[in-house]
Amino acid sequence: MNEQTLQEQPMIEIRGLVKQFGSFHALEGIDLTIAKGTVFGFVGPNGAGKSTTMAILATLMAPSSGYAKVDGYDVSVNPHEVRKRIGYMPDFFGVYDQFKTTEYLHFYGASYGIPKAEREVLIPQLLELVNLSDKKDAYVDTLSRGMKQRLCLARCLVHDPELLILDEPASGLDPRARIEMREILKELKAMGKTIIISSHILPELAEMVDEIGVIEHGSMVAVGNVADIQNRLxxxxxxxxxxxxxxxxxxxxxxxxxxxxxxxxxxxxxxxxxxxxxxxxxxxxxxxxxxxxxxxxxxxxxxxxxxxxxxxxxxxxxxx
Amino acid sequence: MRRNETRGRLGRFDLINPVLDKEIKLRMRSPRTMWTLFFYLLAIGFLAFVAIYLTQELSGRNGAAFNPEQSKMLFYFLTMAQLGLVAFMAPGLTAGVISGEREKQTLNLLLTTQQSSATIIISKLLSSLSFMVLIVLSTIPIYSMVFLYGGISPKQLVLVFLFYLFIMLTLGSIGIFFSTLLKRTMLSVISTYGVTLFIFAGTAMLYFVMLSITTNYYYSQPAGSGSTYNWVGHIIAMNPVAALMSILEPSLSDQVFMVHRNAGPVRGEAPMPLWLEFMLAYTIISAIALWIAVRKLRPVSRRRR
Structure with a gap:
């Protein structure tokens, strides 16, 4: 593929994506295309299929049928290539409490194959980006929920992924922590990252979301930019x-x-x-x-x- | 700054694999680790002192004279006691390594990294194994008391410790297998202890039942007819206690394949030593358990088109 083709290639391409858990259909044939550099808001009520879609994109779940591609790589066929390109933040996550924040990031950095010398330079930058520089020697279990969310975001960025999959990153945060999270996401948008972000924080993120997709009962009911969707309503x-x-x-x-x-x-x-x-x-x-x-x-x-x-x-x- | 080019050089600049590094670091920082070591040594030390006291008292020699037989019995006792403790410890240390991460909601984060499923599983196993090795090695000073009385060769001691390593690897693999397959740690722990109990007690009971049945069968046959080889020996070859005893007492291997007849025991011939059969069988079981764990850790990938 030449450089132009690579540029034109969507960051996310989903076609006919179905996920069944026994007789329950979590996804019923989703089609979705997200261009590179887009900030995509994924909206839908609880249980609509947002987290399932995101877990499939993060290679954590295999689709029942259809396919999902990240930067041209099928998540089921080339999961290793997909993992290189994504930073995933689930809606609920745990941390290794007995690690210090820098050790935590060193561990994930090493897990992505980043050499130690490079990590030594990178980790202070990441902590600065998420406003945790003053907590670099703190044990993770001493951090507040908002700080842990930001640390997890820094973890997502440790290998410089092109796509960030953020599943309700602001859930459970107080208003101040939400604002901090929003500011960080604005910076990431300015850095040219493709971001797919779900739910609650969306009203606050109206000015930074380029497109939204509304999902309900496992089907996409609307996709487009906010103004387009409003006009069609x-x-x-x-x-x-x-x-x-x-x-x-x-x-x-x-x-x-x-x-x-x-x-x-x-x-x-x-x-x-x-x-x-x-x-x-x-x-x-x-x-x-x-x-x-x-x-x-x-x-x-x-x-x-x-x-x-x-x-x-x-x-x-x-x-x- | 583009850093994607560095991918693929996993761990090249790190001395050990990051998952193993993390596991060891976190384990050694936990107060539970220190207490586990403390209580293990307390238990084995207590058993050793009780055994020394009893053997000295029962022999009436007050430990003044050299008695290799007594020392050997003490060594056997300690060896079996340690085997029991290892069997008790190994499932507890490994049956929660994957399900525990799942319950703490850290597994998904780990699975989206570049670490392969095999690396994660093997690192988890090695980390648990290294801690068990530390515990078992820390009991060497207690074993050294046996050397004071003589009767045991260093070779036997080395073989016994190698056998411990193998049994830890086996039970660890079974623990990781259940930990990967079952969502809840509690279920995984129960299942692993269940299998361990079967390996230790179930195989022995099965052996004695089958031995009784086959012996009755041989008695009912006319003298001089039938096989002189009792296949039930293969059942006890699956038992770690018997396998370990066959290292200490090599004649045991032949004895378990022996056929008892009206005119007394006839010739018994083991196809191979019990410990060797044990190791071959459990190497295959462990390899299958680990292979399934690796396959089930992540969703199955489709073939490249």
């Missing part, structure tokens, strides 16, 4: 309206307006799932004014990944 946008007085009358009025698909009331006003575009949005404001309602605010709410996810998995999407 019945709900085009979310509006927030706040009026002064005549609340009961206003609610009835809004409900009768065209393109208003859903109306949710909160203590600050109404959230409208609006099916129209700019023109229709402007018309709604004009109607409110014409009907004599006193409009305090009328704004378009930022759609986040969580809204998209909920909309799709509610069955209202049908985006793909």
């Amino acid at each position: 019945r709900v085009k946008r979310f509006l927030h309206v706040r009026l002064l007085g005549r609340e009961e009358e206003a609610e009835s009025f809004l409900r009768d307006q065209p393109y208003v698909n859903r109306l949710l009331r909160d203590d600050k006003g109404w959230q409208i799932h609006f099916g129209g575009h700019d023109e229709e949005q402007a018309m709604l404001l004009e109607s409110l004014m014409a009907a004599g309602f006193r409009v305090v605010s009328f704004s378009e709410a930022q759609t986040n990944l969580e809204d998209v996810f909920l909309e799709i998995t509610r069955g209202g999407g049908g985006a793909e």
Whole structure:
């Protein structure tokens, strides 16, 4: 393969991937392509098949049928080549408590065949990247959960993999630790890594995710960038309206307006799932004014990944 | 910086394999290791002193005179006691090495590294083995007491220790086999102890039952007819105690293949010494156990297309 072909080759190529556990179908024929350098958000409720897909990509599970390729290498045929290219962080993981942080990274570095002299230079850099330089001589069991998550991320990076498979890396972290994790992931994105990351942290990662894939009951229900998926959804946008007085009358009025698909009331006003575009949005404001309602605010709410996810998995999407 | 080019030079710049290095380091840092060693030596020391006391008391010589037979009995006693302790220790040390990593949720991380399944399994076995060797070697000072009384050759001592090494390897392989196949350490430990019990007690019981049946059969045959070779000897050849005894008392091998007839025992001829048959059989069993463990550690790869 020449260099151009290698560049064009997707980092992940999954076709017809099926995984069965007895009579239970965890994956029902997934197709997915992720280009190199993409940060891919993998969304889905618990038990949808995210972790199974990731475990197959990490060579920890054999597919029942179909195939998954990483950088052109089939995970079932060339697992050794695949392991060279991936850094895997599972949703639940343990650490060797009686190791110091540097020893922990030395062990994994040696397990990837990195010579000791090279590791001596590399490990301080990795600890710096994950903000654990001050803990280099600490025993792993003395680290907080957030620190252990970051140490595990450093472990993923020890062999400089091209693809990072991060299964819920921020689960169980406090808000501060989540922000730290997000900042590290931004740095990794800037380094050109391909990252596949699942679930909870997604709403916070909206600005760094290039594409999302929504999985439910073992099938991909939507794949694409966030804006594309939003456009393909019945709900085009979310509006927030706040009026002064005549609340009961206003609610009835809004409900009768065209393109208003859903109306949710909160203590600050109404959230409208609006099916129209700019023109229709402007018309709604004009109607409110014409009907004599006193409009305090009328704004378009930022759609986040969580809204998209909920909309799709509610069955209202049908985006793909 | 591209570092992928360094892949494939696994362990080239490290003196020992990283998994083995990790195993030894973590084991020696655990307080449990020190206590295991302490209680093992306490047990074997206690048994040795009790044996010395009893042999001296029963002989009535007060240890003043040289008695090679007595010293030999003491050596046999210590040797068998140590075999029992090794059989008790080996499953405990190996039956959790893989399932334990699985329960601690560290196995998946290890399996995504470049270490091959064979390297991981063999390193785990060697690490447990090296600790067992340390424990057994640390009992040498206790054995040296036997030398004070004479009657034992250094060659016998070396052979006995080599036999221990072999039995540790065998029971260790069985422990790792169950540890890889079974998800829970508790189940793995129970299964390994079950197999160990069968190897030690089950084979002996089976031998005595079969010996009784075949002896009755030979009695019912007319004198001078039938085989002079009793195949049930092969059953006791699977027993470590008998195999070890055959090193200490080579005549035992012929005795277990002997046929008892009306006119007293007839000639018995072992096809090979018991210890050799034992080693051949268990080398094959250990190799199969390790091979299955290596195959089952990771999902099976498809053939290259």
